[in-house]
Amino acid sequence: MKRSISLWLGLLALALLPALTQTPTSTPSAPMGKIHGRVIGPDGLPTPAGTVSLSTNGGATAKYTYQVDADGNYSGAASPGKYTLVFRAPNTPADKVVDQFNDIKIAVSQDLAQDDDMSRKEYLDKLSPEAKEKIEEIKKANAVTMEQNTVIKNINADIKAVVQDFSDAVNSKDPAVKIAKYQDAETMMLRDTAAKPDAPSLWAQLGQAQAGLGAVQNDPKKYDEAIVSLKKSLEMEAAAKKPSGIIEAAADSALGEIYARTGKIPDANAAFDAAAKANPTLAPIYLKNEAVIFSQMASSVPQASAQAANSEAQAAAADEAIKADPKFAVAYYLKALGLLAKATVDPKTNKYVAPPGCIEAYQKYLELAPQGAYANDVRATLDTLGRRP
Numbered sequence: 001m002k003r004s005i006s007l008w009l010g011l012l013a014l015a016l017l018p019a020l021t022q023t024p025t026s027t028p029s030a031p032m033g034k035i036h037g038r039v040i041g042p043d044g045l046p047t048p049a050g051t052v053s054l055s056t057n058g059g060a061t062a063k064y065t066y067q068v069d070a071d072g073n074y075s076g077a078a079s080p081g082k083y084t085l086v087f088r089a090p091n092t093p094a095d096k097v098v099d100q101f102n103d104i105k106i107a108v109s110q111d112l113a114q115d116d117d118m119s120r121k122e123y124l125d126k127l128s129p130e131a132k133e134k135i136e137e138i139k140k141a142n143a144v145t146m147e148q149n150t151v152i153k154n155i156n157a158d159i160k161a162v163v164q165d166f167s168d169a170v171n172s173k174d175p176a177v178k179i180a181k182y183q184d185a186e187t188m189m190l191r192d193t194a195a196k197p198d199a200p201s202l203w204a205q206l207g208q209a210q211a212g213l214g215a216v217q218n219d220p221k222k223y224d225e226a227i228v229s230l231k232k233s234l235e236m237e238a239a240a241k242k243p244s245g246i247i248e249a250a251a252d253s254a255l256g257e258i259y260a261r262t263g264k265i266p267d268a269n270a271a272f273d274a275a276a277k278a279n280p281t282l283a284p285i286y287l288k289n290e291a292v293i294f295s296q297m298a299s300s301v302p303q304a305s306a307q308a309a310n311s312e313a314q315a316a317a318a319d320e321a322i323k324a325d326p327k328f329a330v331a332y333y334l335k336a337l338g339l340l341a342k343a344t345v346d347p348k349t350n351k352y353v354a355p356p357g358c359i360e361a362y363q364k365y366l367e368l369a370p371q372g373a374y375a376n377d378v379r380a381t382l383d384t385l386g387r388r389p
Helices: 009-015 129-171 175-195 200-217 220-239 245-261 265-278 280-300 304-324 329-340 358-368 375-384
Strands: 033-040 051-056 061-067 073-078 081-088 099-106 111-113
Touching: 033 051, 033 099, 051 073, 061 073, 061 081, 099 111, 129 175, 129 200, 175 200, 200 220, 200 245, 220 245, 245 265, 245 280, 265 280, 265 304, 280 304, 280 329, 304 329, 329 358, 329 375, 358 375
Parallel strands: 033 111
Antiparallel strands: 033 073, 051 061, 051 081, 081 099
């Protein structure tokens, strides 16, 4: 994430004041008071380094010295009295100081708040015209950066909310809830892609939301919008110096789901294969999801030819998932279920005859997941096929 530009010392050196001689910080002794504050640079931002020292008023020796932390803060103890406070940056010459305040009073058992704000008019008036011009340039750059940081902060909050929306939509059985969650995600991602159109991850999430709406509402228009968004994400990743396999896989997987649900089996296969290649760690999951979607389509389309095509694609996708992870039990169940669509009836015995590989896939599922979610269904099916487990 971008950070605001710090003005720092090259500029500050243009207005350095004569310095008091420094000596090591003295050891505090009772009775004591305290002092704390923040150092602000001429650009209005905290100065993340340097030292603040207290010297006896009019004296030549720094009696107490405190380090300025990354947030511009300093604090420490000091004996009661009147001091001159000086600020030095890390590269300030030993005989100079960047800024100073006189008549700083430390009292027993009190914690004095004393900031050093170099954006004050008194300090800025001492700077040269060149230094003032440089400050204005830095302020403008910082304003742009801070605006960008605000946009990024808002986008990150939206991303978190969208992830939750997706989870809620997937886990809900209520179509109205699913629609509401996907619409909410779409609204946020439309806003965020407009604010930051060069972020491929945002386009991928927009496409996923649109694809979700297309699936729940059976809306071809939403599918078309999702395809445009997802392809834009993939085009950006392809042009990137270091493409993100995670984003590419997410976009390809969403495209695969759209193609599978719209009967474009070859395109679906290609998209899911691309997802598996982009993110090999999740390859079994992507390929299993492909098989699940084809299974859903096989049971929902009325045409026998379409049912057969989806069942065949289901078995093929499950087989690819098995290749990616031979111990992925659910993949064997999905493969067997897809193959079962080709089962025939023996005219002599009037019994079902499973196609090659079907029974073996069922048996492998039981071997890997004997108490799995589909174990009872598998046992019943094997019994029907004359292969009592």
